[in-house]
Amino acid sequence: KAGVTQTPRYLIKTRGQQVTLSCSPISGHRSVSWYQQTPGQGLQFLFEYFSETQRNKGNFPGRFSGRQFSNSRSEMNVSTLELGDSALYLCASSSYWTALNTEAFFGQGTRLTVV
Amino acid sequence: DQQVKQNSPSLSVQEGRISILNCDYTNSMFDYFLWYKKYPAEGPTFLISISSIKDKNEDGRFTVFLNKSAKHLSLHIVPSQPGDSAVYFCAAGATTSYGKLTFGQGTILTVHP
Numbered sequence: 001k002a003g004v005t006q007t008p009r010y011l012i013k014t015r016g017q018q019v020t021l022s023c024s025p026i027s028g029h030r031s032v033s034w035y036q037q038t039p040g041q042g043l044q045f046l047f048e049y050f051s052e053t054q055r056n057k058g059n060f061p062g063r064f065s066g067r068q069f070s071n072s073r074s075e076m077n078v079s080t081l082e083l084g085d086s087a088l089y090l091c092a093s094s095s096y097w098t099a100l101n102t103e104a105f106f107g108q109g110t111r112l113t114v115v
Numbered sequence: 116d117q118q119v120k121q122n123s124p125s126l127s128v129q130e131g132r133i134s135i136l137n138c139d140y141t142n143s144m145f146d147y148f149l150w151y152k153k154y155p156a157e158g159p160t161f162l163i164s165i166s167s168i169k170d171k172n173e174d175g176r177f178t179v180f181l182n183k184s185a186k187h188l189s190l191h192i193v194p195s196q197p198g199d200s201a202v203y204f205c206a207a208g209a210t211t212s213y214g215k216l217t218f219g220q221g222t223i224l225t226v227h228p
Contacts, residue, residue: 004158033214042221043159043204048214055213090158094214102147102164102208104216109158 002027004093004107012113018079021110025072025093032074034066037088037109046089049074081114088112118142119207121219130228134192138205138219141186145207149216150179150190152201159204163190195226 005024013019025032034046045058049068066076078085088111094104120139128134136150146167151159165172165179165188172179178191192199202223206216 006158031214033216035216043206043216043218045215045217050213056215058215088156092214092216102149102166103161104149104164104208105161106151106158109156111156 004091004105006089006091006107006110008110009108010111010113012115013081014115015081015083017081018077019081019112020075020077021089021112023074023076023091023093023107025074025091026105029093029095030072031094031096032068032072033092033094033104034074034076035090035092035106036060037090038086043090046076078112083114086112086114117220118145119205119217119219121203121205121222123222124220125223125225127225127227128195130197130226131194134190134195134199134224134226136190136192136203136205136222136224138188138190139186140188140207140217142207142209142217143186144209144211145217146210147208148179148181148188149206149208150177151204151206152199153204153221154201162203192224195224197226197228200224200226 031050033048048056052068063079068074088109090109149164150162153159163177181188202221205219
């Protein structure tokens, strides 16, 4: 079955612009989580959506937002881009995120460069 | 506050030998743990996971051990192959923290032919 698909793979934006990234989870998975990876901070949790509801949010400013559609596809949006937003953005797909179901799969990521 | 730590930044192993990667955690709420392999500019590849109700899980060449009292887990790769060379991350999650995985800083594994 198809894996987690993220689009686009690469993106270059200018400071002050906004950007929207897309993630299609594995078929049947209802949970999508988003992460930011930078050399200095490692992998940091942004937020999680399950059945179109945000259930958890990390410590990021309000410029970072997301949503999930009825088909479980998710988008994340970053407004008023800053140079420090340059990172690899990853989404993860899972069924339920519990100790009884411990598998979670990541997409290839979107490399965002802000200039 | 680093709740998940991989204290070895790198590990070098000969092909065919065992690779042991270690991870320590501090948060008692974590009830599942995962190991990922990652190449630069790519997403992490899921390797193996373990629930806190178990102390061992095996999948082919990969075995994960969990010691809850020591808050320690390890990934064993036997036998190691050159294609295993990558960065390995351990991650921990809590059922009550929907979708939030806390990652270690990673260990670079190099397997020499």
